[in-house]
Amino acid sequence: MTNGYVFREYIGAQFTGVQFSDVPVNAGVSFHFILAFAIDYLVSQSSPPAPTNGVFSPFWDTDNLSAAAMAATKAAHPNLSIMVALGGDTVQNTGVNATFAPSSVDSWVANAVSSLSAMINQYGLDGVDVDYEHFGADVDTFVECIGRLLTQLKASFPNIVTSIAPFERPDIQEYYQALWSKYSGVIDYVNFQFYGYGANTNVDYYVKFYNDQQANYPGAKVLASFKTGDVTGLLSPEQGISGAMELQRQDKLPGLFIFSADSSKLESYGFEYETRAQVIIANH
Numbered sequence: 001m002t003n004g005y006v007f008r009e010y011i012g013a014q015f016t017g018v019q020f021s022d023v024p025v026n027a028g029v030s031f032h033f034i035l036a037f038a039i040d041y042l043v044s045q046s047s048p049p050a051p052t053n054g055v056f057s058p059f060w061d062t063d064n065l066s067a068a069a070m071a072a073t074k075a076a077h078p079n080l081s082i083m084v085a086l087g088g089d090t091v092q093n094t095g096v097n098a099t100f101a102p103s104s105v106d107s108w109v110a111n112a113v114s115s116l117s118a119m120i121n122q123y124g125l126d127g128v129d130v131d132y133e134h135f136g137a138d139v140d141t142f143v144e145c146i147g148r149l150l151t152q153l154k155a156s157f158p159n160i161v162t163s164i165a166p167f168e169r170p171d172i173q174e175y176y177q178a179l180w181s182k183y184s185g186v187i188d189y190v191n192f193q194f195y196g197y198g199a200n201t202n203v204d205y206y207v208k209f210y211n212d213q214q215a216n217y218p219g220a221k222v223l224a225s226f227k228t229g230d231v232t233g234l235l236s237p238e239q240g241i242s243g244a245m246e247l248q249r250q251d252k253l254p255g256l257f258i259f260s261a262d263s264s265k266l267e268s269y270g271f272e273y274e275t276r277a278q279v280i281i282a283n284h
Contacts, residue, residue: 003029003281003282005255005281005284006029006032007026007029007030007031007032007257007278008031008033008257009257009258009261009274010257011023011035011036011260011262012035012036012060012061012262013037013060013061013260015061016262017061017064017265018262019064019065020069020072021069022261022265024275025079025080025278028281028283031077031079031081032081032082032083032126032127032257033073033081033083033261034082034085034129035058035065035082035083035084035085036088036260037059037086038056038059038086038116039098040054041091041096043092043094053101053103053107054108055111055114055115056086056116058084059088059091059092060084081126082123083125083127083161084116084127086128086129086132087130087131087134088132089134099134099136100136100137100145102137102141105141109148113149113152117153127163128160128162129162130162130163130165131164132175139178140178142178143182146164147186151183151186161189162188163191164180164187164189164191165192166190167192167193167196168197169196188221189221190220191225192210192217194206194213194224194243195227195259196234197209198234199231199233201235203243206239206242206246207252210222210243221255222254223254223255223256223257224243224244224247224256224257225259226239226273227240227258228260228273229262240256240277241276244256244280256277261274
């Protein structure tokens with residue numbers, strides 16, 4: 001029986017061979033894998049990656065994270081759901097930015113609703129996470145495209161979970177805060193990328209940064225976060241754990257996410273932080 005608090009982890013972007021079954025799952029939490037990423041780009045051998053105006057395709061490690069693997073891990077863990085993240089930083093390993101570049105609001109929304117609905121049905125997905133980090137359109141266009149997409153997906157799939165994944169950069173915040181301001185009613189979580197903060201982030205600073213983002217996204221369930229793998233110059237997993245524990249002590253912690261399972265698989269510590277983070281959430 002879960003306690004209603006959530007642990008989430010991004011998986012599949014870095015092609016390290018990680019499988020769902022590698023990651024420990026605590027039965028006491030609502031556990032969300034987030035596939036990284038689905039992108040509305042086309043990659044071919046003859047030309048550079050090009051945007052497809054809302055026609056999304058899987059760019060995660062589909063060999064290891066297949067529809068059959070998803071069905072198996074969900075059958076093994078009744079508390080487990082699987083989401084897909086949209087966009088991300090770059091188009092796989094091409095070095096090309098995964099830029100939000102719609103031809104028009106109406107055409108992008110129609111294509112996105114159609115392609116993502118098919119993907120949700122094909123893979124049995126339970127939600128979407130909006131993770132664009134590069135923009136080839138203005139704020140209002142982004143707000144309307146994403147807001148209408150989430151509204152229509154929620155209408156078609158009433159049980160899906162939705163989230164957005166901003167981080168501390170003024171241009172990023174401008175887009176996502178405007179989206180939250182108008183369409184917060186169709187956004188369940190804010191996966192704020194606290195791991196973008198520096199290595200000097202102690203517990204007091206972590207809590208301050210969290211409070212800042214709670215103010216930026218008023219009324220949101222803002223999730224704490226940290227990353228595994230290379231954290232040179234950035235907040236470490238230990239700092240993330242310490243910050244989350246203090247937020248929990250202050251009764252401010254609706255959940256936590258980690259980026260990423262792919263990185264953890266390569267580290268000598270393995271999935272230690274996934275285990276520790278879930279214990280925090282399970283003991284809420």
